[in-house]
Amino acid sequence: MSSETADRILEAACELIAEDGIDEVRIARVAQRAGASTSLVHHYFSTREELLEQALVHSFEQAGDERFGAEVGSGGAVEILAAAIRDSLPYPGGQEREWVLWVELWLRAVREPDLRPVAARLYDRYRRWMADVIFVGVESGEFPAGTDVDRVANLGVALLDGTGIRALLDDPGMDVEAARALVAGVLAGELGIDPKRLLA
Amino acid sequence: MSSETADRILEAACELIAEDGIDEVRIARVAQRAGASTSLVHHYFSTREELLEQALVHSFEQAGDERFGAEVGSGGAVEILAAAIRDSLPYPGGQEREWVLWVELWLRAVREPDLRPVAARLYDRYRRWMADVIFVGVESGEFPAGTDVDRVANLGVALLDGTGIRALLDDPGMDVEAARALVAGVLAGELGIDPKRLLA
């Protein structure tokens, strides 16, 4: 089912989706980048739609593994949370590519309910990852006992998405530093710590 | 420049963008819905790209006028804010169409920097509208003096976007009611009022 070649094709499709957007992806280009012919692409993926859907899913499973698969490392929970905020925002040269794919998935999933479980699964990992970070802080006493971990995690995810999209769009009213300050400020307030400690 | 017919064509294009997504919009369909021929469409809009861009902009200027153009009405600031939260979320049968267009603009603007000012302008109106609502509350003493109005307004916008997108995607971890509760809870905390008052 999943041969070496099929993977190469899928990988090429992922790259092109990230670069040009789903609708700009042409089978000939995918084939070219994968070092194959268009016929070969059709040999593994009977239709363009099928190829693109599998590529999207594959792309996000992989991205999710990279971002949220790692164990919450050692070190203070505050530092980990600060790093999480920084690494989640679309800093130029940083997570911009992931953000573009993220928005692509949003739109696609809005139109195509089949894709919604993929998005939901990613959000679930995202939220759980952030909840883990916060939970560690509560356990270690850095954050107040009785903190509603899930609520704060959902809050963090929502804030990162809501500010990050504006930063990604170069909104002068919300650049990436302002986004970071706002997220850090609100989360620090919820967790009873000094906001500066989340901006390290 | 902007004749009766051109407006009809633009209107038809807007509808189709909302229904099927920009990339699915076909000139023949636009013409059909506008009661015109494809040639006539090209008479007013020399290229497809030009038509779609103008349609998008037109669509959002209009939507912005409807949503944020009205003066902040009379009544308590708390009630106005509660209504703002409710009306901004993608309740089924409510603002869903606007949300879809919103996401469409996000993706388009990410790919096409020319569109970013359009998005920035909309965000500006959105944020200012929310700031006005909060400002009224501060003036009337319903919210604490010294409230950082712009900060809370940005927070509100980010929370609505960040939770709303998940609700729109039918994420089981964040339905529209949970989104509303989270937004209301956080804003109530920032404004020193009872969260229940924002859920009326």
Add this chain to the structure above:
DNA sequence: TCGAAAGCTGAACCGCCGTTCAAACTACTG
């Protein structure tokens, strides 16, 4: 060693759709 199945290719097909073009119809102006 033979033959079938899988991997792979180039070339051609063909439908969709943006775009163009020449011409008709209308309306207004001198």
Add this chain to the structure above:
DNA sequence: CAGTAGTTTGAACGGCGGTTCAGCTTTCGA
């Protein structure tokens, strides 16, 4: 009425690109 500018149309063009097809090469088990 003549002329001109603005509308509107049907029909056709042209190419991009997904898909198909017939056949070549490689692999591998009997």
